[in-house]
Amino acid sequence: MSKKYTITTPIYYVNSVPHIGTALTTLAADVTARYQKMRGREVFFLTGTDENGLKVKEAAEKAGKDPMAFVDEISSKFKEIWPGMFIEFDDFIRTTEPRHRIAVQEFFRILQEKGHIYTGTYEGWYDVSSETFYKESDLVDGKSPDGNEVRWVKEDNYFFRMSSFAEPLMAHIDANPNFILPETRKNEVVSFIKQGLRDVCISRANPGWGIPVPGDDSQVVYVWFDALINYIAATGWPKPGWEDYWPAEVQWMGKDILTRFHATLWPAMLLGVGLPLPETLVGHAWLLMGGEKISKSKGNVVAPLELAAELSERSTCALDVAIDAVRFYMAATLPVDNDSVFTYEEFDRKYNTDLANDLGNALNRSLAMSHKFVGGSVPGGSVEEEAVQAIAKAKADFETAMVTFRIDHATDAAWSVVRFLNKYIDTRAPWALAKNNDPALPGVIRSMLLCLRTAEGLVRSIMPKTADAIAAQLGSSPLTDWSQIGTEGSLIEGTALSQPKPIFPRLELTKKEEPKKMEQPKPQPTATPIPAQKEEAVATEITIDDFAKVKLKVGRVLEAEPVEGSDKLMKLQVVIGEERRQIVAGIRKSYSAEDLISRQVIVCVNLKPAKLRGVESQGMLLAATDADGGAILLQPDKEAPEGTGVK
RNA sequence: GGCGGCGUAGCUCAGUUGGUUAGAGCGAACGGUUCAUACCCGUUAGGUCACCUGUUCAAAUCAGGUCGCCGCUACCA
Numbered sequence: 001m002s003k004k005y006t007i008t009t010p011i012y013y014v015n016s017v018p019h020i021g022t023a024l025t026t027l028a029a030d031v032t033a034r035y036q037k038m039r040g041r042e043v044f045f046l047t048g049t050d051e052n053g054l055k056v057k058e059a060a061e062k063a064g065k066d067p068m069a070f071v072d073e074i075s076s077k078f079k080e081i082w083p084g085m086f087i088e089f090d091d092f093i094r095t096t097e098p099r100h101r102i103a104v105q106e107f108f109r110i111l112q113e114k115g116h117i118y119t120g121t122y123e124g125w126y127d128v129s130s131e132t133f134y135k136e137s138d139l140v141d142g143k144s145p146d147g148n149e150v151r152w153v154k155e156d157n158y159f160f161r162m163s164s165f166a167e168p169l170m171a172h173i174d175a176n177p178n179f180i181l182p183e184t185r186k187n188e189v190v191s192f193i194k195q196g197l198r199d200v201c202i203s204r205a206n207p208g209w210g211i212p213v214p215g216d217d218s219q220v221v222y223v224w225f226d227a228l229i230n231y232i233a234a235t236g237w238p239k240p241g242w243e244d245y246w247p248a249e250v251q252w253m254g255k256d257i258l259t260r261f262h263a264t265l266w267p268a269m270l271l272g273v274g275l276p277l278p279e280t281l282v283g284h285a286w287l288l289m290g291g292e293k294i295s296k297s298k299g300n301v302v303a304p305l306e307l308a309a310e311l312s313e314r315s316t317c318a319l320d321v322a323i324d325a326v327r328f329y330m331a332a333t334l335p336v337d338n339d340s341v342f343t344y345e346e347f348d349r350k351y352n353t354d355l356a357n358d359l360g361n362a363l364n365r366s367l368a369m370s371h372k373f374v375g376g377s378v379p380g381g382s383v384e385e386e387a388v389q390a391i392a393k394a395k396a397d398f399e400t401a402m403v404t405f406r407i408d409h410a411t412d413a414a415w416s417v418v419r420f421l422n423k424y425i426d427t428r429a430p431w432a433l434a435k436n437n438d439p440a441l442p443g444v445i446r447s448m449l450l451c452l453r454t455a456e457g458l459v460r461s462i463m464p465k466t467a468d469a470i471a472a473q474l475g476s477s478p479l480t481d482w483s484q485i486g487t488e489g490s491l492i493e494g495t496a497l498s499q500p501k502p503i504f505p506r507l508e509l510t511k512k513e514e515p516k517k518m519e520q521p522k523p524q525p526t527a528t529p530i531p532a533q534k535e536e537a538v539a540t541e542i543t544i545d546d547f548a549k550v551k552l553k554v555g556r557v558l559e560a561e562p563v564e565g566s567d568k569l570m571k572l573q574v575v576i577g578e579e580r581r582q583i584v585a586g587i588r589k590s591y592s593a594e595d596l597i598s599r600q601v602i603v604c605v606n607l608k609p610a611k612l613r614g615v616e617s618q619g620m621l622l623a624a625t626d627a628d629g630g631a632i633l634l635q636p637d638k639e640a641p642e643g644t645g646v647k
Numbered sequence: 648g649g650c651g652g653c654g655u656a657g658c659u660c661a662g663u664u665g666g667u668u669a670g671a672g673c674g675a676a677c678g679g680u681u682c683a684u685a686c687c688c689g690u691u692a693g694g695u696c697a698c699c700u701g702u703u704c705a706a707a708u709c710a711g712g713u714c715g716c717c718g719c720u721a722c723c724a
Contacts, residue, residue: 184652188719191650195720259719285718338653338717346659346673353673357686365683372682412672419672426688431681502684569723586723604724620724 005041006248007033011048011230014056014074023304024287027330029252030087031407034461038482044245046234048093049075053223057209067209071096084305085323086464093234103233104226105214107273116161116272158203165268166197178280180263181404182336185283189263228266248278258283282405285335287342315507324463325351331462332411352507360504362421366448367473367500373434374445378495381443383450390420391454391486398458414458421451450491457485473498552646554636555603560593576603577643584617602634602646
């Protein structure tokens, strides 16, 4: 068997339902897959779900469900939603499957055997008051950077020696310019690696859910470590035959999970085991939803399908075509370097101008002329030189764009042939040729039809149903072989053409009253974020007496203002009973000053005061950490007098 | 704070290794055409290429600095 062209998306976390970010990534992968198939490659397109996190178990319990039943349910939602967007994956892996568990354990075992995992103890300087680990080089005069006492500690866990892979990784990145795309992201990765990679904790106490560490059931493999291995697990590894599927030619993902995971941890893991690295990692930017606030509970992947349904209704186009229109929009604007903002106005406008006016109308008028002037079948004659060149250029530009996975540019290249066609028709004016019985007429009509046939082929990976519809109107069978695109052979003389029928009925755009307020909710991360290392390490039990040392009280925020020179810190004046304190908290990412003022909070009042950015902080607010690393402040269930003790 | 990126016509953006009148798409205005889904084609936009100072015969394109925005990273009691 020959090596397949392997394309992956991240596996999506089943803690929530599919959203816009996952749709964008998966669409990009699908376009890549369809393109490669047309080029004659055997493609292996992999996606799946990530189901082993502790959060999953907790979410299941909260929903009153058995974890397995819970993940079955959500995983199937993902599995079912993609075909609805004409996304054709070849394999769907779930991390709860035996094939994945076997691969993870074997992967772990090999790393252990090769000495890349050290077990049982983490030794290092530890700042007890901040519960943070420090490297020798972090210390200042034998104290933590904050001036606290540090002690040498040991923690029980498994650690991956990622630090030893910084150099080989840098060498690989230097030697393979296309390893990380786009360039901006690659620069980020390089600077991240240059400042030194730390060993990572790759296990945690077994909560009864997850993949046990081989030979040690008290621990499960840490979710991220586990999740990344799906890519190789799906190839059948460690069983023979995996070489036909690995390495992946391209691994698509959102930019949030590129630097820390796919471009460092993942390749380091592969190097450790001795497996080849993927050829290219692409981290795209976000398509932010503007214009309308997104309901978090709904989940945003519904948006593309709802958008399609709504478009279909408003424009009376076929639902299939509407879904293609959504695919087109996403492909044409697929953000790479910078995020872009989606608005309904822009979507409608693009539908009308690019799809209805340019492509749809070009097909429509060309067919109408074919019926009127040359009897409704594909004429012979030779395709004119300027058309030949425009076709060749569009095709070549598409190919060039796809080398670096610039789907937006590829889409533009496909459109260039349509734009050419409209100009060409205008210049050659077939109606005038017909009037004068000009012998050039058949050749001109044929040139026009070949442009359309080319457009059909170029557009096919992006809009498969639309391509079929174009082929049908051209009376031809779908053009699925890339090498045939633009050739005389793709357009058989004498083929009967259908009567023209608009594929994209125009939308009647009413003037919008006034632009709605732009809301740009933070995109949800594509998959599990890695928890801070200190969370991992502090599994140590404490006694009730230990806990009693911590004095917690209810307080109320009186004033709040950002700390200058910091992007996360907020300076707060908090009233706690009789006293009033200044507290500095790193919560600006999640809360504005207005959010905070007059809010009740829980404060640790006997924490040693410290200076943050030169501002004195006399305590600490209690907060949970959300998936993005933002803060979720704890608040009494109902109003309690300021100063009330908490235990 | 460190590193990186960005700041070009009303909007979205292209602008290779510095070199004639700075480009495309959309919107707008005007004109043309009639095959077509009132579509398409053309012309027009006189933009301090964020700002300042340099290097050079010549800079949007290089160097230094300033301002603004963003990303990564650090800090986040």
